[in-house]
Each structure stands twice: as C-alpha cells, then as structure tokens.
Amino acid sequence: MAANLKSDIEAYVINKVKEMREQHKLSQSELAVRLNVSNGFIGQVESSRSPTKYNLNHLNKLALIFGCSVKDFIPDKPFK
Numbered sequence: 001m002a003a004n005l006k007s008d009i010e011a012y013v014i015n016k017v018k019e020m021r022e023q024h025k026l027s028q029s030e031l032a033v034r035l036n037v038s039n040g041f042i043g044q045v046e047s048s049r050s051p052t053k054y055n056l057n058h059l060n061k062l063a064l065i066f067g068c069s070v071k072d073f074i075p076d077k078p079f080k
Contacts, residue, residue: 005050009078013074014053018046020062
C-alpha cells in the first residue's frame, strides 16, 4: 500500500475543512448530510489510509456551508 495516499496540498485542504468542521461543532455525519455525500465519506476523506478526497464541487459547497470563501481552504503559497 502506498505510504502517501494524499499529496501535501490535498492533506492541507482536508485539514482546513476538518478544522472548520470542528469549529462549527459538526460531526462527520452531520457534515456528510449537509454536503449530500454518503455517511462514511467524511471519515474516508479525513483518514490517512484512504485515497478519498474533496473535489472542487465539494469545496464550493463547503464554503457555502461554512459561510466562507473557497480560497479559505487553499494555501497562500504553492507546495514544492
């Protein structure tokens, strides 16, 4: 099995979303319902053992859910 299933930027975005989810006191299941994805999807995304990740459509909907900009999930500087 591959050691890094997610790139640095993917991990950054996932951690930002998780941070916001926790700030808004939402469980993984509650966020899944609001995002209209399967119940286990958020857990898979947040797991380092799964290749599952958010796409741009997810990020757009997450920005609507959290009342922020899509840019808030993206790092200011690119990863090398």
